[in-house]
Amino acid sequence: MTQTAASVQDMAHHLHPFSDNKQLKESGVRVIEKADGIYIYDNQGNKIIDGMAGLWCVNIGYGRKELGDIAKNQMDELAYYNTFFKTSHPAVINLSAKLAEVAPAGFNHVFYTGSGSESVDSMMRMVRHYWASVGKPSKTILIGRWNGYHGSTIGGASMGGMKGMHAQGGLPIPGIEHIEQPWYYGLHNEGETPEEFGLRAANWLEERIIEVGADNVAAFVGEPIQGAGGVIIPPSTYWPRIQEICQKYNILLVADEVICGFGRTGSWFGHETLGFKPDIFTTAKGLSSGYLPIGAVFVGDKVVEGILQGGEFNHGFTYAGHPVSAAVALKNVQILQDEKIIQNVHDVTGPYMQQKWREMLAQFKYVDDVRGVGLIQGFTLVKNKATREMFPNEGETGTALRDIFFRNNLIMRACGDHIVASPPLTITKEEIDLMLATAEKCIQEFEANMDAKLGA
Numbered sequence: 001m002t003q004t005a006a007s008v009q010d011m012a013h014h015l016h017p018f019s020d021n022k023q024l025k026e027s028g029v030r031v032i033e034k035a036d037g038i039y040i041y042d043n044q045g046n047k048i049i050d051g052m053a054g055l056w057c058v059n060i061g062y063g064r065k066e067l068g069d070i071a072k073n074q075m076d077e078l079a080y081y082n083t084f085f086k087t088s089h090p091a092v093i094n095l096s097a098k099l100a101e102v103a104p105a106g107f108n109h110v111f112y113t114g115s116g117s118e119s120v121d122s123m124m125r126m127v128r129h130y131w132a133s134v135g136k137p138s139k140t141i142l143i144g145r146w147n148g149y150h151g152s153t154i155g156g157a158s159m160g161g162m163k164g165m166h167a168q169g170g171l172p173i174p175g176i177e178h179i180e181q182p183w184y185y186g187l188h189n190e191g192e193t194p195e196e197f198g199l200r201a202a203n204w205l206e207e208r209i210i211e212v213g214a215d216n217v218a219a220f221v222g223e224p225i226q227g228a229g230g231v232i233i234p235p236s237t238y239w240p241r242i243q244e245i246c247q248k249y250n251i252l253l254v255a256d257e258v259i260c261g262f263g264r265t266g267s268w269f270g271h272e273t274l275g276f277k278p279d280i281f282t283t284a285k286g287l288s289s290g291y292l293p294i295g296a297v298f299v300g301d302k303v304v305e306g307i308l309q310g311g312e313f314n315h316g317f318t319y320a321g322h323p324v325s326a327a328v329a330l331k332n333v334q335i336l337q338d339e340k341i342i343q344n345v346h347d348v349t350g351p352y353m354q355q356k357w358r359e360m361l362a363q364f365k366y367v368d369d370v371r372g373v374g375l376i377q378g379f380t381l382v383k384n385k386a387t388r389e390m391f392p393n394e395g396e397t398g399t400a401l402r403d404i405f406f407r408n409n410l411i412m413r414a415c416g417d418h419i420v421a422s423p424p425l426t427i428t429k430e431e432i433d434l435m436l437a438t439a440e441k442c443i444q445e446f447e448a449n450m451d452a453k454l455g456a
Contacts, residue, residue, distance in 0.1 A: 003028040006043055017152075030406075035062035038424045038431055040411075048409040049435050051421040056227060056259045056376075057285035060335050061426035067291045067328050074327040083112070083321040092321035095330040099296060102268050102333060104277065109304050112321040113295035116258035116284035117151025120221075122297050123282050124155050125315050127219045127252050130303050133310025139218045139251070140175050143208055147181045149228035150221065150256055159221055162228075177212060179204040181226060182234035185369040185380065185388065198235030206245045219252035219280075220245075224270030227259035230418025231378030233371050239276040252303070255281040258295070259376070262286030263336060263425050266346035266374035273373060279303055289332045294325040341425050349425075350374040353432050360436045364443055366450055375427065378420040383454075391417055400449070404442045410435065 007028040015021055016029070031043040038061060040048045053059065074091060081089055092112065100108045111126070113119045124142060131139035144150065146161035157165045158172030161181070166172055180187065182201035184194050192200070209217050220242065226232035246253040255278040260270025263286060267273040271281065280303055284295035299307070307313060319325070336342055354372045361370045361379055368388070369380040381397050383389045391397040398414030405412045412421045423435065450456070 004031060004043055006031045037061050037063060038427050038435075046409050048411060049423075049431075049438060051405075051410055051412045051423050051435055051439075053422050053424045054290045055285070056264070056422045057290035059262055059264070059286040059425045060289045060332060060339075060341065061424040064289075064291070064335070066335075067289075067331055070327050070331045071292065071324050074324045078323045081323060082318060084316060088321075089323050089326075091323040091326040091330070095321075095326040095333075098330055098333050099298070102337070103298055104269070104272065106277075106301050107281075107298045108301060109299045111297040111299060112317075112326075113284070113297065114293045114317055114319045114322075114325075115151070115295050116256075116282065117153040117156040118317060119258065119282035119284055119295040119297050120150045120159055120256065121153050121155040122315060123221070123254055123280055124159060126297065126299070126303070126307070126313070127254065127280065129310055129313055129315075130252070130306045131218050133308075134306045136215070138215050141177055141212055141217045142175065143177045143179060143205065143217060143220045145181045145222055145226070146178050147183075147229040147232070148178075148221075148223060148226055148256075150223075151258075177208055179208050181229065181232055182238045183230075183232045184235055194235035195237045198237035199241050201234065202238050202241035202245065205242060206249075209245070209249050209251065214249040214251065217249065217251045219254050221254040221256060223256045223258075224260045224274045225265065225373065225376060227376070227420075227422075228415055230380070230415040231371060231376055231420045233373060234274070236275070239271070239274045243276045252279040254278055257281045257298075258284045259422070262289075262333070263342035263345055264374055264376050264422060266342065266350045268342060287332070288325060288329040291332065292322075292325040292328045293319070294322065294329050336425075345374050345425050349427060349429065349432065352429050353377065353427075356432060356436050360440050361443075364447055366447055367443065375425055376420075376422045378415075378418050381417040381419065397450075401443065401446045404446050405439065408438055408442050410438045410442065412439065 010029050011025045016024060032040050033043045034041045038050055040050050078089055083092060096110055099110050111122055113122050128140050144159045144161055148161045150156045150160040158176045161178045184197050188197040205220055243253055255271045257269050261283040265273040271278055279300045281298045287296060288294050353375055357372055357377050358370050361367050366381055367379050368382045368385045371378055383391045395416045398417040398419060401419060402414035412419055
């Protein structure tokens, strides 16, 4: 990558998240200057297809100037005030009413945060506060899944099951348990159907509840579809059985909708697509399409009733319900509604993407477990499709392909050796064709390089 003056200045002062900053200083960074629709543009004039919608978040696409107008108007009227100390403001009141409108029945309250990680941390404290409020203070353990992702704060990283994150900072914190992820391709037994595996994977939760004691378990927490874990889509039997288990043992079911929420799967929320109803769900990203930082925890009526018995909830953030972020989020949700963007994902672009994704990838010998729902999709790089043998040194192969995409002005992501994509929900059929044609060219280059490396 060509080092520009801006890149050099960046590395002189800026420490990047989820990066080897020593390595990054040597290679340089790509400086993104502007964006429009599904495209971003760097400071060297390259037009790049953003197949990841930023970080799974720019749902309505780039360049929506009306959101900037809303932000300016709100700043002129009320740039900031908090929602502590018996105060509120019109922007957060109006957004809350709109979110209750688009949420499934039984979700009439939201608790605001500044990000997905903060939403998860808030949820963790809230479920424990709920059980204490209803007279069951021993219910404090939260159960997540290995390879799940719930943010990078101490609480969120502990709740997630990324072992590489746990290795830094003494994680996970106490009171967190994990069960195996529902990845059929990598974990099913010979001859086991997806439906059979889904039930077996769900029953891992029951086994863990029994092991630690149901009277000690506060909640099970999971992404409807695991995002950063590689777009792991559980079999159809998984989530309904998970819900049965939670109800049987009287524990809360929490959906982390930070990625899936606001249309990514072709429904407003991923749990609607996957066929279950949580007690609480966390959101961020698509709530404002990334235009401003904001997150929200949707709290079911049963949980709200319990919390109201517990007095003051000693938790919150300076920027919770920030008026400018709230105003922009409200306009974003209205755009999703008015332009029928989510309906179009469900009816048109989602099915088209999934069909073309599978057709394009069928030709490649190192590509397997092709999967997707709506406008979130992935595949896994494997050394041998017949035996499902993975490549050694997990992540090296995925990174090699990701870098080829990057050089060819297409952003797709490597999660280990899973390759994933989640373009803006506004992508058209023609843009899908262009995105996949570029991806096809890149994978052809990758496979030629791999053949040479393996002597195939």
